[in-house]
Amino acid sequence: MRIDQISKKYKIQNFIEKIRSHLAEYNGELIFKFGLSNTRRFDGEFLESDMIIRCFIDPNSSYWIGVLAHEYAHFLQCISGNKFWINFQDAIFDNIEDLEIVFHKDGKKLDKRLRKKISSCIIKMELDCDKSALKIMDKYKLPVNKKEYRSKANIILYKYLYWSEHGEWPSLTNKKTGKTVDWKNLNVSKLMDQKQYASYKNIPLKLRYLFAQ
Numbered sequence: 001m002r003i004d005q006i007s008k009k010y011k012i013q014n015f016i017e018k019i020r021s022h023l024a025e026y027n028g029e030l031i032f033k034f035g036l037s038n039t040r041r042f043d044g045e046f047l048e049s050d051m052i053i054r055c056f057i058d059p060n061s062s063y064w065i066g067v068l069a070h071e072y073a074h075f076l077q078c079i080s081g082n083k084f085w086i087n088f089q090d091a092i093f094d095n096i097e098d099l100e101i102v103f104h105k106d107g108k109k110l111d112k113r114l115r116k117k118i119s120s121c122i123i124k125m126e127l128d129c130d131k132s133a134l135k136i137m138d139k140y141k142l143p144v145n146k147k148e149y150r151s152k153a154n155i156i157l158y159k160y161l162y163w164s165e166h167g168e169w170p171s172l173t174n175k176k177t178g179k180t181v182d183w184k185n186l187n188v189s190k191l192m193d194q195k196q197y198a199s200y201k202n203i204p205l206k207l208r209y210l211f212a213q
């Protein structure tokens with residue numbers, strides 16, 4: 001299926017048009033890629049250097065529309081000079097070359113204080129972005145399962161917090177059995193106040209236990 005057919009199917013032509021024209025004002029671009037979600041590390045991204053939003057489409061569900069709203073919200077943070085966005089850029093560019101490597105490989109090599117600084121900046125920025133993405137979903141009446149979106153977002157925020165403490169990126173997949181926990185039933189679908197994500201001790205116990213397995 002082509003993107004215009006897909007956007008018609010989900011009745012989100014307006015939203016996609018809005019993103020395309022908004023990005024074009026900044027010489028940016030919206031790029032869609034197709035593929036199954038288990039074959040890649042990320043679902044979408046916004047690149048400030050080129051003003052590009054890349055979003056992966058898995059036409060079997062509407063999850064990717066939430067991802068698109070999220071990346072668009074990052075773009076809005078960027079063009080509005082949002083303080084959390086700027087703090088994040090400062091924290092990263094002073095200290096880090098490749099975020100992927102830091103989170104998934106070299107976490108333990110970083111000083112714990114630096115990990116805490118990085119994760120704190122990221123959590124504030126992502127939380128702000130998620131709240132904005134949820135408003136975008138309402139504004140454009142996007143067919144996204146918001147409870148699922150909030151659960152996923154919440155788990156990722158707690159993952160950053162876990163990483164800041166241990167230097168290891170947690171997974172909901174059990175290393176021995178290869179089984180992934182059913183995150184939809186973890187009852188973590190409420191996005192919390194920023195303070196909740198400031199201390200490792202605030203990670204819900206069941207989640208902490210799963211992260212550590």
Ligand SMILES: [Zn+2]
Pocket residue numbers: 070074126129
């Ligand atoms: Zn994000």
